[in-house]
Amino acid sequence: MVVIMLPWSVAPTLAVSAGVGALGVGRRAWSGAFPSPDAARRALAAEAGVAPELVAVDLHPGDPARSWAARSGLPVRAVGRHHALIAAVLAAHGVGPDEQVIGFAFDRGGYGPDGTTWGGEVLVAGYKSFRRFAHLDYVRCAGTAPDRPHRAGLAHLRHAGVRWDLDLLPVRACSNRERRVLAHQLETGYGCATTSSLGQLLDAIASLLGTATAPPDGPEVGESTARGDERRPTSGKDGRGPSTSRSAAGWDGDRSTASEDPSAPVVGRRGWRPGVGQVGDRSAASEDPSAPVVGRGGWRPGVGQVGDRSAASEDPSAPVVGRGGRRPGVGQVGDPSGLAPDASSPTVDRSAIGQTGVQTAGQGAGSATIGRDGGRPTVDRDAVTQAVAGDPYPMMGLDPGSLVRAVVEDVRGGVPAELVAGRVRATVAALVAEQARRCADETGLDVVVLAGDVFDDAALTAAATKALAGFTVLAGRPSLALGQLLCAAAG
Incomplete structure (x- = not known):
């Protein structure tokens, strides 16, 4: 305790x-x-x-x-x-207690007030209340448990309008019968959850890059689970939310969604994070933030990828992040948030609640350059590119389908998984910077919180922080x- x-x-x-x-x-x-x-x-x-x-x-x-x-x-x-x-x-x-911030809550998913599964959220929040400013577009998913990331891959391929061809790894990871059942579920919505989760999107991309494998006990288990999905509809808004049939006798592990429905995402697992103490672990101590994370449940390069098409990552059509709009707090030094407690205030025991950090983005030699566009500050896209390997993918607003289509194109073109992973990180960092700028223009807030297990990836957190030049960035994984x-x- x-x-x-x-x-x-x-x-x-x-x-x-x-x-x-x-x-x-x-x-x-x-x-x-x-x-x-x-x-x-x-x-x-x-x-x-x-x-x-x-x-x-x-x-x-x-x-x-x-x-x-x-x-x-x-x-x-x-x-x-x-x-x-x-x-x-x-x-x-x-x-x-009276402060408000721009909050990014990115994880594998949790129950939202509208009955869907949230996880790609931009919130204007304080302790007393929050307002949902923006979120990733909803995607219909079925059976997206962490041990079956290929199902997230299939769901996102369908949302993106990409055919389930056998050259794609998540398609090959399940049997013909499982694919037929999943196709029926995703078409009709039967037994599905609707989610805005960025964590599930990253699971889907990981499955495309080669980290998704068949379940240890073979495809027949996948078929059985898929048939179970088909038999049991879920509850929630229009049948999209997770089931609520979990017994209340105890905690039941870390499934905070409290659902027996295999289509409900497992909440609270540290997905898409470096495996601490594992071989190849690239945690916060890593000297190279652009390197892919390797480890349990992590974002990993695909095994056996061949070819070096690094030129493919130089995409001149990639959008400039943060074009136009006011940038608050540029050039601040020290703790510009005004939120630091005075000497008489109690301090937080960070060793007790996990590693945290207060960072003022935009300071130091490697910080982003702030330019001008029509008299308004903009974020230099190079700041994002320098933090990770490769330019951001072009992404149409908050639609994950555009990112999935771009990743599929690179995978089919033989681009190494490490470069694809770097470009995905850059895309997420660019999305964070753009949404923070939009929210700041509307609210005048200049403090950004990065929360959720997606930010367990130290390289992604570093890239997002660098892209948020001019904002005060708060991050960590307290309870x-x-x-x-x-x-x-x-x-």
Whole structure:
């Protein structure tokens, strides 16, 4: 159990989420892993010496912790996963209760207020509330569990209008029967979830590059799972959301979506991240941020790729990032956010809640160059390109289909997976910079939060930070329960 200093004083509030609990009292919070919500409540109350007066849970109606909280006799507040992700980073950096930021919540997915699966979100957020400013276009997916990334690949190929030809690895990774069932599901929407998840998009691209393989027990398992998808429709808005039939007896691992439906994404797994301590691990300590991440569940170059067509990454048609619009906070030095606590304020125990960092983008020798376009600052595309290998792919707004089509073209052209991976990172960094600029033009905000497991990729985080020249960038992976606690306490 760890003790965390909070940025302001809160009433006794308990947050329970996927095997983790946190209890905030005054300016302190106690957090740890527990086998059940009951165990979390007892242990945390004993440690803090105060019983909770409020329980914070995930927004998903089938969350086991939410079912438990309803029986606890305490007032319950449901908090959306992506709001809590951003709030947790704010808390880790000591941001006060009345501040708002531009938040990017990119992960494999979690239940959204509209009944769909979110995960590619741009939010204007503080602790008390959030507004969805933008998101990746929705894609219909079926059975996109982390152990079957080829299904995410097939779903995104269909969304992009790319035929399921056998020269593409995710197509070859499943049997004819599984493909027929998946094609029927994706066509009709039966047993499917609708998602804006960037994490699932990156899983789909990883499957195209060669990291997707058949399940260990063979394609027959895939067929069985696909048939199960077809038999059982899901709940949620128009049948698009995850099922809610999970038992409420305990935590049930880290499936915070609380769903038995194989079409529901697993939330909370550290997907698309470097495997710590594994061979080839390129974590935050990596000296080369442009190198692909290798490791468990990570973004990896495809094995056996041949050919060196590095010239293919020099795409003169790639869009200039951040063209036009006002850039706030250019040329700031130190901590321009004005959010740093004074000497009398408590500091956050970063060793307790995970690695975090406060970065002011645009400082240092390798920072982005700010130019002028019609009297307004713009972001130099070279700043993005220097942080990763290759120029960004041309991407049509927030439509993932345009990125998938460009990746397929490079894969079919024999471009090495390392270069494709670098260009995908550059594209995500460019998207972040463009959306941050648009949001800043509308709101005047100049602090950006990067939250969610997609940013476990240190190279991607470095590229996005470099592209956000002129903004103050906050990042890290503190506990989701910390964010839920503070969102609920803020009302």
